[in-house]
Amino acid sequence: MDYLARREYGQTELKKKLSGAGFTREATERAVDQLTADNLQDDHRFAESFMQSRISKGKGPLRIQLELSQRGIDSGTISTVLEMADLDWAALARQVRRKRFGPGLPTDFAEKARQIRFLQYRGFEPEQVQAAVGRDDEQ
Template sequence: MSKTADTPDSDTDDDTAAERLAVRKRAMDLLARREHACTELAGKLKKRGHASDDIDAVLADLTAEDLLSDARYAEALVASRASRGTGPVRIRAELQAAGVSEADIRAALDAAEVDWLDVAEAARRKRFGADIADDYPSRAKQMRFLQRRGFDMDQIAAVCGN
């Protein structure tokens, strides 16, 4: 009789363990492709129909095992975006949208060995050529471009010769 009383609990435990294993496998598959922010990974797993409790437990385990790290994600994103000519303002906004803490964002931007003026100048040159515009409309166009790319006004002014 006690055996039948234990059966539903053990089935529930087995189901929970199997579901968490499936969530972990899916999370590891996603992490194998690239770094993810914790909230970003949780959203992807939730879209695939996994339960929030299972997702939270698996993400806590992955974080404890240092397989999931918002700081590492932030560093990877800063390096990637800077190499593509994106400025720190836009990178900061992307990291905030991904749910990365302000401390991790600040640490990643500070640790990046990026000369933002060089990145801004390279982006401007790639788009508009070597010459800085003489007339106001052309210069304003270049400045708006750099602003959309995520550079602050000090960086833009230094690159555009103001």
């Protein structure tokens, strides 16, 4: 309960945390199952919270998907949460690019490549990256 009082955790992440604190596997499984049954722990709720946190940090859908899967969230839950976000990812990519590199578009190939790599690292899809660094982003 102490862990969940601070922030949301996915089941897998919570089990690892409890195992690391010295609890047996059986006790960990029982505790997490009970917390889930009592609706104190919910992977969907965790995924939504995690996604909002990453969006506010300027991360794209591919990065969010990767980080959620690394935390043991199943692909169905990840897909559902990303679809529910109903977010204009291209607009977010443009916003992230502007915040990092300023309002002007890249003027040469090297600068454009640098900005593309940055947005790819942030987890934006190719279409979103092109919308952010392309000529059609001035709106």
